[in-house]
Amino acid sequence: QACQYSVLFEFSRAMPTREPTTVFFCRHGETDWNLGKRFQGHIDIPLNEAGGRQAQQIADTLKQHQIVAVWSSPLTRARNTAAAIAASSNAVLCVDNRLLERELGVMQGCTAYEVRGKHPKAWAAWKTQTPFPKDAGAQGHGAALRSVLLRAVGTASISVLSVGPGRAWRVVQVGYEAHLRGLRGMGFFKDSDSNEWGEDMAATTVLLCRHGETDWNLDRRFQGMVDMPLNSLGRKQAVMIAQSLENKSLSAVWTSPLQRARETGGIISDKIGIELQVEDRLRERNLGVMQGRNPTQLREEFPSIIDAWIAQIELPPEAQAEPASEVVERIESALFDLAAAYPGKTVALILHGASIRCLLKRAVGNARITTPKNVSMTTMVVGPGRKWRLVQVADVSHMPKPTKEELLHRLKITSGSAKL
Numbered sequence: 092q093a094c095q096y097s098v099l100f101e102f103s104r105a106m107p108t109r110e111p112t113t114v115f116f117c118r119h120g121e122t123d124w125n126l127g128k129r130f131q132g133h134i135d136i137p138l139n140e141a142g143g144r145q146a147q148q149i150a151d152t153l154k155q156h157q158i159v160a161v162w163s164s165p166l167t168r169a170r171n172t173a174a175a176i177a178a179s180s181n182a183v184l185c186v187d188n189r190l191l192e193r194e195l196g197v198m199q200g201c202t203a204y205e206v207r208g209k210h211p212k213a214w215a216a217w218k219t220q221t222p223f224p225k226d227a228g229a230q231g232h233g234a235a236l237r238s239v240l241l242r243a244v245g246t247a248s249i250s251v252l253s254v255g256p257g258r259a260w261r262v263v264q265v266g267y268e269a270h271l272r273g274l275r276g277m278g279f280f281k282d283s284d285s286n287e288w289g290e291d292m293a294a295t296t297v298l299l300c301r302h303g304e305t306d307w308n309l310d311r312r313f314q315g316m317v318d319m320p321l322n323s324l325g326r327k328q329a330v331m332i333a334q335s336l337e338n339k340s341l342s343a344v345w346t347s348p349l350q351r352a353r354e355t356g357g358i359i360s361d362k363i364g365i366e367l368q369v370e371d372r373l374r375e376r377n378l379g380v381m382q383g384r385n386p387t388q389l390r391e392e393f394p395s396i397i398d399a400w401i402a403q404i405e406l407p408p409e410a411q412a413e414p415a416s417e418v419v420e421r422i423e424s425a426l427f428d429l430a431a432a433y434p435g436k437t438v439a440l441i442l443h444g445a446s447i448r449c450l451l452k453r454a455v456g457n458a459r460i461t462t463p464k465n466v467s468m469t470t471m472v473v474g475p476g477r478k479w480r481l482v483q484v485a486d487v488s489h490m491p492k493p494t495k496e497e498l499l500h501r502l503k504i505t506s507g508s509a510k511l
Contacts (some may be wrong), residue, residue, distance in 0.1 A: 104447035116313040120145035132195030150179035152270035185304035293435030303328040315378030335489035342436035375443035379411030430474040
């Protein structure tokens with residue numbers, strides 16, 4: 092993977108702009124070994140007749156995108172595909188050894204059936220996308236594109252990445268095949284590499300957990316991107332949700348980078364025994380001028396903004412807030428990456444009220460929703476592919492009912508505030 096990434100960042104550095112670079116990851120056209128479902132690895136198999144046609148179909152599709160450079164693996168099947176693209180786009184072709192296919196050791200030359208029978212440990216590692224056993228003679232954990240995209244893609248497919256500025260990149264689209272003509276292009280059958288070569292197409296269960304309470308939650312102030320820590324009750328709440336997650340068989344815990352979510356996620360990961368992954372795409376929605384103000388203050392200073400918030404419609408431009416559609420887009424991209432990495436597993440995401448609210452509105456359309464409470468748990472099913480659905484919303488059954496003293500304390504603090 093490190094070798095693949097170094098090429099991506101070289102693309103970005105080569106462009107004298109602070110804007111991200113669009114990179115089309117194209118898998119080579121078909122070979123006879125693809126057709127026979129044999130792992131190729133470093134074995135240099137040429138394109139077959141269908142593969143040559145597929146290469147030209149990729150080239151015809153990419154011509155409209157003003158390609159400025161084409162880089163290729165040195166293996167014949169990739170070079171021939173790249174040559175068709177470069178000729179069609181009138182772009183320079185560069186062969187780079189860092190784009191070489193992965194060495195697949197004992198799997199090379201074998202069919203999937205043969206690997207399952209002769210090398211079950213290697214097959215299990217391939218299927219689960221975990222490191223190969225030492226006796227497999229393979230490097231890494233799969234073929235090159237699969238290592239980066241965390242899923243298998245078909246021959247002659249196109250995947251789109253956005254790279255930069257700096258050493259940042261994200262997947263925009265995976266496995267686009269609409270450019271392919273004939274029965275494959277019409278969807279009558281799938282490429283053998285993408286449906287029978289070990290990709291687990293099971294859906295992923297995602298538990299969206301809102302962070303514990305902060306003093307600004309208690310004061311009913313909008314936080315947005317203001318980095319508030321948990322208060323003492325918030326830390327206790329985090330312990331309670333961690334206890335409820337112990338029996339969920341979690342495979343991963345991802346969190347927003349903001350302190351209140353990171354603290355909650357840290358308590359959960361310590362309890363579960365799983366390393367916490369910080370993901371910037373899970374950050375809270377930037378709420379602009381709403382940040383630091385409570386509903387009463389917004390009613391006095393920005394009545395149109397609080398009216399839009401309560402009506403659950405798009406905030407007006409004067410709010411200077413991140414559009415809800417952009418919040419959904421970045422969180423969905425994280426969800427789809429997570430689902431590709433953990434198919435059939437259960438994972439927890441620690442994020443924020445306004446962000447979860449944006450996802451819920453996307454799911455229910457014009458119906459009204461309630462912003463989830465602190466340490467509530469919303470259950471989603473994500474995948475296979477780029478789809479998701481809600482199963483349960485804002486469950487707080489793991490939390491004890493507040494005492495009479497706690498209710499009176501909250502009532503005193505929030506008295507005079509407008510209802511959200």
